[in-house]
Amino acid sequence: MPPPITRRVFLRVVGTTTVAAACSNPNPTPDAALDASDGMATDAVDAVARDVVLPDCGQPFCSAEERNALAAIADYILPPDATPGGAGLGAVEYVEGLLTAFDVTPPRIWAGGPFSGRQPFANADGTVGTRTPVNSFARWLPLTRTAERGWRLRIYGSAGVMGGGPNDMLLGPTEGLRALMRRALMAILNAQPGPWETATREQMTALFNGLPTDVQKALKELVLEAALAPPEYGGNRNGAGWSTINYPGDTQPLGFSLWDETMNRYRERLDAPVSTADRTPDPAPLDAETRRFLNTLTNILGGRVAT
Amino acid sequence: MSADILGNRTLTRFDVLIIGSGTGGSSAAAILTANGQNVLVLEAGPNHYQGLDDPMPANVTTTFSNDELKMRRRYFIDQDPLIEPRTFRSNDSMMDREITGDINALPKCVGGAAVHSDIKTPRFLPFDFELGTMLSSVTDANFADWPITYDQLEPFYTWAETTMGVSGVDGADPNQPRRSRPYVMGPGVPMYAALRLADGARMRGLSAFPYPMAINSRPYDNRPACNDCGFCGGYGCPTHAKGAPAVTLLRRALLSGRCQLRPETRVVRLTRSGSGMSISGVEAILPDGARMTFTADRYVLAASPIEDARLCLISDPGGPGIGNSSGMLGRNLMFHFQTLGIGIVEERMHVVRSKNVTHAITEYRGVPNDPMRPLGGIIELGGPSHPIEESFNYGISLGAAGPRLKALLRQSPMRDHLIVLTMQAEDAPQARNRVDLDPGVRDYEGLPVPRISYSNHRFELGARDFYSPKLLDILQSAGARWAFIAPVDRPAQSRHILGTLRFGTDARQSVCNGSGRFHDVDNLYCADGALFPTSSGYNPILTIVSVCARVAGDMVFPGSPERALM
Numbered sequence: 088m089p090p091p092i093t094r095r096v097f098l099r100v101v102g103t104t105t106v107a108a109a110c111s112n113p114n115p116t117p118d119a120a121l122d123a124s125d126g127m128a129t130d131a132v133d134a135v136a137r138d139v140v141l142p143d144c145g146q147p148f149c150s151a152e153e154r155n156a157l158a159a160i161a162d163y164i165l166p167p168d169a170t171p172g173g174a175g176l177g178a179v180e181y182v183e184g185l186l187t188a189f190d191v192t193p194p195r196i197w198a199g200g201p202f203s204g205r206q207p208f209a210n211a212d213g214t215v216g217t218r219t220p221v222n223s224f225a226r227w228l229p230l231t232r233t234a235e236r237g238w239r240l241r242i243y244g245s246a247g248v249m250g251g252g253p254n255d256m257l258l259g260p261t262e263g264l265r266a267l268m269r270r271a272l273m274a275i276l277n278a279q280p281g282p283w284e285t286a287t288r289e290q291m292t293a294l295f296n297g298l299p300t301d302v303q304k305a306l307k308e309l310v311l312e313a314a315l316a317p318p319e320y321g322g323n324r325n326g327a328g329w330s331t332i333n334y335p336g337d338t339q340p341l342g343f344s345l346w347d348e349t350m351n352r353y354r355e356r357l358d359a360p361v362s363t364a365d366r367t368p369d370p371a372p373l374d375a376e377t378r379r380f381l382n383t384l385t386n387i388l389g390g391r392v393a394t
Numbered sequence: 395m396s397a398d399i400l401g402n403r404t405l406t407r408f409d410v411l412i413i414g415s416g417t418g419g420s421s422a423a424a425i426l427t428a429n430g431q432n433v434l435v436l437e438a439g440p441n442h443y444q445g446l447d448d449p450m451p452a453n454v455t456t457t458f459s460n461d462e463l464k465m466r467r468r469y470f471i472d473q474d475p476l477i478e479p480r481t482f483r484s485n486d487s488m489m490d491r492e493i494t495g496d497i498n499a500l501p502k503c504v505g506g507a508a509v510h511s512d513i514k515t516p517r518f519l520p521f522d523f524e525l526g527t528m529l530s531s532v533t534d535a536n537f538a539d540w541p542i543t544y545d546q547l548e549p550f551y552t553w554a555e556t557t558m559g560v561s562g563v564d565g566a567d568p569n570q571p572r573r574s575r576p577y578v579m580g581p582g583v584p585m586y587a588a589l590r591l592a593d594g595a596r597m598r599g600l601s602a603f604p605y606p607m608a609i610n611s612r613p614y615d616n617r618p619a620c621n622d623c624g625f626c627g628g629y630g631c632p633t634h635a636k637g638a639p640a641v642t643l644l645r646r647a648l649l650s651g652r653c654q655l656r657p658e659t660r661v662v663r664l665t666r667s668g669s670g671m672s673i674s675g676v677e678a679i680l681p682d683g684a685r686m687t688f689t690a691d692r693y694v695l696a697a698s699p700i701e702d703a704r705l706c707l708i709s710d711p712g713g714p715g716i717g718n719s720s721g722m723l724g725r726n727l728m729f730h731f732q733t734l735g736i737g738i739v740e741e742r743m744h745v746v747r748s749k750n751v752t753h754a755i756t757e758y759r760g761v762p763n764d765p766m767r768p769l770g771g772i773i774e775l776g777g778p779s780h781p782i783e784e785s786f787n788y789g790i791s792l793g794a795a796g797p798r799l800k801a802l803l804r805q806s807p808m809r810d811h812l813i814v815l816t817m818q819a820e821d822a823p824q825a826r827n828r829v830d831l832d833p834g835v836r837d838y839e840g841l842p843v844p845r846i847s848y849s850n851h852r853f854e855l856g857a858r859d860f861y862s863p864k865l866l867d868i869l870q871s872a873g874a875r876w877a878f879i880a881p882v883d884r885p886a887q888s889r890h891i892l893g894t895l896r897f898g899t900d901a902r903q904s905v906c907n908g909s910g911r912f913h914d915v916d917n918l919y920c921a922d923g924a925l926f927p928t929s930s931g932y933n934p935i936l937t938i939v940s941v942c943a944r945v946a947g948d949m950v951f952p953g954s955p956e957r958a959l960m
Contacts (some may be wrong), residue, residue, distance in 0.1 A: 163795065163796065164795050166797055168797070168800070197457075197468060198459070198461055198463075198464055200456065201455065201456055201632035201633070202632065223457075223459075224459065228457055231397070231440045232681060232682070232683060233838065236477055237478075240476055241474075241476055252477070253477055253838050253840070254479070254835050257834045257835060292795075292796075295795065307786075307789045308786065311782060311785040311789055312463060312467065314785070315781045315782045315785060316461075316462065317461055317463065320463060331800075333804070333806075334746065334781050335624075335746060335747075337459065337625075338623045338625075339621070339632045339633065340621070340633065341621065343623070343747040343748070344619075344622040346612070346613070346618065346619035346621065348613075351612065353582070353583050361585060361622050361748050362583055362584045362589060365744060369741065369742055370804075372740075373740070373805050376798070376801070377801070377805050377807050381738055381875075382876070384878070388878040388880075389879075390877050390879065391870060392875065392876055393875045393877075
């Protein structure tokens with residue numbers, strides 16, 4: 088395995104409120120706000136948009152009022168600037184797509200593979216080709232009997248599946264995502280400070296921080312998944328989540344090292360080298376606030392900060 | 395994805411039944427079928443390949459994809475901890491459990507754990523097979539010699555490298571053991587982050603070299619050259635450029651006409667003959683939930699160390715477990731003791747355009763009993779890749795939201811600016827580190843789940859303390875502005891799972907003999923990392939393939955297993 092910095096690892100590393108406070112700033116500095124407004128790559132967005140088939144969401148899970156509430160929370164977590172926010176990226180559609188996954192067959196859990204059609208094949212001489220594969224991400228894959236059991240339990244909870252969860256008696260019943268989201272939406276609407284359009288960031292911060300901890304975590308996970316998963320899942324609309332963070336998304340079947348059959352050697356893409364530094368300027372260099380955070384983190388962990 | 399039977403569907407009588415289609419099971423199947431044995435492979439997980447048994451290479455396709463959500467969040471290849479949890483405790487004499495959920499779970503699908511691997515394939519060193527003798531003075535540990543030597547395994551290493559297509563540079567590793575053949579191909583394109591780290595290592599007097607790995611650096615065995623898509627470790631390969639056991643070893647078995655593979659067929663019990671000295675069959679749950687008994691002359695456990703031990707325990711309710719006269723069944727569980735040296739640099743490393751690791755350092759593997767060079771492990775030079783996991787670090791672990799969260803995602807200090815050193819260090823075997831059955835927690839079929847009891851020995855903790863400052867030195871020489879160590883101990887995060895059915899010559903101290911056969915059961919074998927008496931400090935996959943090929947060879951040619959390679 089590679090060395091993924093998993094969240095469990097990360098939690099152990101940064102398990103301190105000091106560091107969290109250094110990072111979580113409800114009142115961004117002008118630097119941070121300025122930084123949050125650049126980095127758009129419209130060409131990439133257009134390229135990603137091609138051939139994407141957004142999922143049919145079937146029966147909506149939310150009422151119109153609830154959708155507006157969820158959209159407001161999504162934009163609180165990932166606010167719009169020059170690039171879309173959580174709502175504009177399709178967070179509501181993503182969440183509803185997951186919560187109603189079993190309304191369609193196969194359920195909307197696993198997108199197909201191997202290729203999305205967003206990237207072409209390479210030519211035999213190691214240059215970028217023009218022929219693209221079909222988008223197999225747009226087809227949902229059937230679940231196994233075991234996987235269906237797990238996903239129904241995850242979405243509907245112990246109360247919503249025959250026989251419940253395997254350890255309900257010992258560990259307590261599993262709350263499904265649908266029930267959790269009902270609880271979340273009720274809490275959000277009860278705390279709504281007024282029309283969402285006029286709510287201030289301070290009001291939204293107070294609202295969000297007042298939600299149960301498990302609800303906050305679930306909302307963030309879902310909004311971030313929506314922003315950064317392949318567009319076929321309903322979020323990351325037109326690939327704007329990826330382009331916002333300068334991330335290429337899925338890259339097969341082209342990849343970055345192209346084999347030249349005629350010369351029996353690799354060719355690296357000039358626009359995206361593998362073995363050398365990027366030739367283009369960093370679209371979002373580390374800002375002062377991030378540097379302060381990294382200083383704090385490193386010092387807490389007994390690491391070294393170069394001067 | 396399909397639960398269809400693969401291979402020769404007409405076979406009804408089998409010489410050998412293998413439980414698990416992963417690295418060890420695939421290796422054994424390849425050797426056994428090549429030597430005239432009819433083999434049935436039962437795989438609990440689904441099959442994400444199409445045409446794996448089709449003679450035309452172009453017809454072998456897969457639904458693995460560059461999809462972080464599917465592969466890393468939605469349990470496409472991994473078991474789902476909601477219905478198949480495991481439990482953990484840090485002391486085997488304390489409470490029932492401390493944690494319930496995802497504990498060291500490996501991919502559960504055709505191809506097994508290797509599906510998620512980027513298949514780094516260093517060989518073990520000759521002394522790795524003799525640590526029982528060399529480290530007998532380490533108290534509270536259970537180091538043991540292997541019942542085979544490096545020289546006995548060397549022909550199987552060569553076979554494994556050739557069959558899976560291992561790339562590398564002969565002589566580049568200053569600690570390279572004897573090789574009878576060169577690597578079958580040179581290394582692929584190096585990643586920028588690893589080259590930066592290699593420069594840092596050289597400045598500290600170390601030799602970084604291209605990591606041996608079973609990833610095609612040119613077309614090989616009807617599979618294409620890797621194109622560095624960036625979705626490698628943790629992901630199944632969409633193009634088969636990775637020489638994963640499924641597309642190399644298992645496919646070879648399936649094309650022999652002597653192998654039948656049944657996906658989504660989960661073995662839940664071994665049944666014994668009247669005398670208890672042999673296995674008479676296995677009870678399995680089929681894709682539709684029905685139960686069926688399968689039989690063969692001989693049986694091979696290859697379901698991973700944790701699941702192997704679990705199956706032996708479940709199959710002997712109220713007893714000590716099948717094959718446990720030694721009391722060693724499930725014990726001496728090991729993980730590689732991983733220490734992450736994390737550096738953050740000013741410029742972007744674009745690891746997303748590469749494999750996760752391309753270079754290694756072996757000087758920190760150490761020398762037995764040398765206090766100035768304690769036994770650590772190989773150092774992987776690389777970095778992380780994808781943004782959903784990164785975003786959770788900012789959004790959930792750190793509590794960021796709003797413009798600051800978006801700024802962190804754009805700047806990506808914890809992904810696109812990371813350079814990472816991972817030490818895969820020796821994990822001292824301890825009898826108290828073990829797998830047993832949780833007394834309360836059950837899986838979706840109502841079966842007891844495995845319980846992991848594990849804590850670290852001062853042996854590996856000392857090695858971490860010794861080498862951590864040196865990792866920081868390398869990171870700083872490589873240009874890291876921020877550098878720190880991120881230990882991960884409880885529960886161990888490693889997916890290198892070893893031990894539980896260790897093999898050895900003394901039936902009082904081991905579960906299997908030097909041929910991989912259970913001391914106590916005439917026709918039951920093990921073929922996976924469960925056999926390992928010690929963990930070494932090198933990635934285990936090539937040694938698993940080689941040891942399991944040797945086990946299979948010995949089943950066909952007792953006492954002369956290398957004849958199976960001819």
